[in-house]
Amino acid sequence: MGEEVKDVIMASIRRDIMGNTLSKGIRFDGRKFDEYRPIEIQKGVIKTAEGSAVARIGNTQVLACVKFDVVKPFSDRPTEGVLVTNGELLPTASPGFEPGPPSAECIEMARVVDRAIRSAECIDLSSFFIEADKVLGIYIDIYVMDHAGNYTDAATAAATAALTDAKFPKIDKGVIVRGEYTGMLNPTKLPVTTTMVKVGQNWLVDPSRDEERVLETVLTIGTTEQHVCAMQKGRGALSKQELSDAMDIAFKRGDDIRKIIRG
């Protein structure tokens, strides 16, 4: 990912100013430390996909689409469907994103979302069996369309919402009958992720782009109602106590987002 020139020059100045503001207990955009920006979910935006949703967190916008195909199963799981999660940081979305092969950040985001969905066991992949050597493949494609900070949480929210929006395709003689459905996919548990960054001594939930530019530590925690289903630390270090606090925040914020996804 190309680094914005202003990021490099401004980072230390920004960190100073932000540190001063944070020491007064407020963030640049007026939020509390554990406060999310407004979250909005819009489902069914893409009619050609079996399921779709746009998640907005503040100005950050991420589209996720669910498509089905008939595919060959993996040899070690011959009766299970195949789940594939792909991410795309569109150059449209930020001056820092460039066309070309996916960056490590992009791959990481897609794999964290994938891990959260897979671990939460929200889709029953064994119901995707068609016949010997034929199973349903479910593709979750994530398009980051506007990056104003924290696209990871927006991506998980969009992906989970798209799953709740997805219709189960009708299968006839081993092929998908496009445009006909046998019902809804009905994911059981809804995984969401909560990303937190450390700036100075403060943990800030749902970082804005400004906060991401100066962060020291970043941690993403995926949760279902009862369990932690994924974790990924990016840059920086954290202590055991900080991890414990972060999990408490993740459960609390996760429930809020789940309510919005259910609608």
Added chain:
Amino acid sequence: MADSKGTKMQLIIDGKRTDGRGAEDLRDLRVEVGVIAEADGSSYVEWGGNKILCGIYGPRECIPRHDSSPYHALVKCRYMMSPFASLEEHGRMGPSRRSTELSKVIREVFENLIIAEKFPNTQINIYLDVLQANGGTRTASITAAAVALVNAGIPMKDMVSAVAVGKAGDVLVLDLNKSEDNFGQSDMPIAVSHRDKKLLLLQMDGLLTKEEIMEMVDMAERGCDKAHVVQADALKRFYERGEGESFKW
């Protein structure tokens, strides 16, 4: 990483794991330092069935030049799984999505430790080649890279060791082997810095409660302390044995 919906497999039998270990036993760990003559620093780690070769180059000129920073050295990491590393089919050559992610998280471990401000406009390359894999290659790689960086004389704030903790057959287990990784309920690779006990690598999949996670972090800390002893011993042995004596595979 783990797949909790995996094929049914008995992972705990009579309180013992598939390879006969107790819940908190590490597999055999062997660390060798200075195994590549041409590299600035190097190491070789055998951990259970994992064999990892690590070479360090740098600080050296940053290429491409426009990537370089006038403030600090760039730490670059390339973790790569060889196509012959698993018992199953021949893998694909070159980077995969998995190896790209792992290269990133391993780099982020060492960005916390290397005093990069000392070497502006340069890069430090950490090359990690997995020659044989049996679960836990990323943690073995971190353990290998830590001693190789010391061997290269690169100043660091602290040492680091890494180990995976997980849940298999409803038991919390340390240092997952491949079947526990594939068929267990959860997998959480962790790297812990030696002196200040900070978590430098933290990933997790599967379903766990907060209480389980906190207990597993404690287990990982104890595991890392054991690995650290082996790392320190390897460094001591290398500098005691002097030049000209090469290591045996």
